[in-house]
Amino acid sequence: MKSDGTIESRRAYPSPNPHIRLEEITYWSDGLKVKGLLAEPMAEGNYEGIIYLRGGIQHVGMVRPARIAQFASHGFVVFAPYYRGNRGGEGLDEFAGSDRQDAVNAVDVLKQNRQVKKERIHLFAFSRGGIMALWTAILREDITTVVTWSGISDVIFTYKERKDLRRMMKRVIGGSPNNMPDEYRDRTALFRVNEINATVLIIHGMKDDNVSFEQAILLEDTLREHGKQYETWFFPDYTHHIPPAANRQLVRDVSDWMRRQ
Numbered sequence: 110m111k112s113d114g115t116i117e118s119r120r121a122y123p124s125p126n127p128h129i130r131l132e133e134i135t136y137w138s139d140g141l142k143v144k145g146l147l148a149e150p151m152a153e154g155n156y157e158g159i160i161y162l163r164g165g166i167q168h169v170g171m172v173r174p175a176r177i178a179q180f181a182s183h184g185f186v187v188f189a190p191y192y193r194g195n196r197g198g199e200g201l202d203e204f205a206g207s208d209r210q211d212a213v214n215a216v217d218v219l220k221q222n223r224q225v226k227k228e229r230i231h232l233f234a235f236s237r238g239g240i241m242a243l244w245t246a247i248l249r250e251d252i253t254t255v256v257t258w259s260g261i262s263d264v265i266f267t268y269k270e271r272k273d274l275r276r277m278m279k280r281v282i283g284g285s286p287n288n289m290p291d292e293y294r295d296r297t298a299l300f301r302v303n304e305i306n307a308t309v310l311i312i313h314g315m316k317d318d319n320v321s322f323e324q325a326i327l328l329e330d331t332l333r334e335h336g337k338q339y340e341t342w343f344f345p346d347y348t349h350h351i352p353p354a355a356n357r358q359l360v361r362d363v364s365d366w367m368r369r370q
Contacts, residue, residue: 111137113210114217122146122174129178134188138214139207141199145190145215146172148181149224157229157253157368158219160245161189162212164236164259166202166277171195179357180233183364188219192241204237204281205264205296209244216249229253231367232307234260236320236349243298243305243328252307254370256363259313259320259349262328264296270321302331308370309339312359314347340366 111117115137122131132147150156161177164170172189180187190211193200202208212232220227232255234242239260246252261267265286268278279285286293294300309332313325325343332339342359344351351359 110140113138113214114221116218116221117142119147124148124178125175126178126182128152129181131174131178134218135198136214136218138193138211139200141193143190143193143198143200143211143214144196145188145218146174146177147186147188147219147222148174148177149186149222150181150184154184154224155226156184156186156224157231158222158225158227159185159187159231159233159367160212160215160219160242161187162232162234162238162241162245163189163191164238166204166237166281167195170236179360180364183361185231185364186219186222186225188215188222190215202281204278205240205244205261206282206292209241209248212241212245213248216245216251227251232256233363234258237261239320239324240264240296240298243302246305246307246309247298247301250306254308254310254367255305256310256312256367257328258363259317260311260324260328261320262297262324262331263299265293266324266327267320268293270323271319299327299331302328302337303335305332305337309337310342310363310366311339312342312363313344314349314351315343315345316347317349319349
């Protein structure tokens, strides 16, 4: 068994952008071989790094090459872990259980890239990735910013509001918040937000039915309560998925925001 963050293997991956190089990387996390996708500009440079934390579980919400290439095209090196148990990786996806270590250890994978500014590592998270990003910022002290876009902040709240996810959550977590309250509480990062030192940006559509706007408010309230640095970009007319043109502009705006912090 190799130490966490050790790269086991890498292979070239087809890129949708001729200016961006993609590689699928297998790395070690908690004694498991986990996979993820790396995107970096072809042009030599010294770039800030992004850990892209996907949403969904298993094949739903899987990392899209075009999405991480999009961020890389704005001048970042981007690494997106698939999380354990996905795309041939070992172990089981636990929906922000032990698999949160796959995000934590992904930072060390990214820092091994020779083009990355090791002191400038950002987290960008979508949907389920939100809870993974919060935990990564709690468990590491070397994160510059956290962007949680339509992100989950409370797993208990997610169980209550998403009836269609309850069967999956019972299977993955081992029960419901009623009979396994500790498992759900242990996944909910709000209880340890005081340990986050990175600046947080919360992006959320106020008509989001997948991850309700209330989750953004819960996170905002908790960050404020603990005197943390944060910013909110709330959109009254948007749902969980923002229209393509507005989405592209938001990616540009987020990239600029990260660099300013």
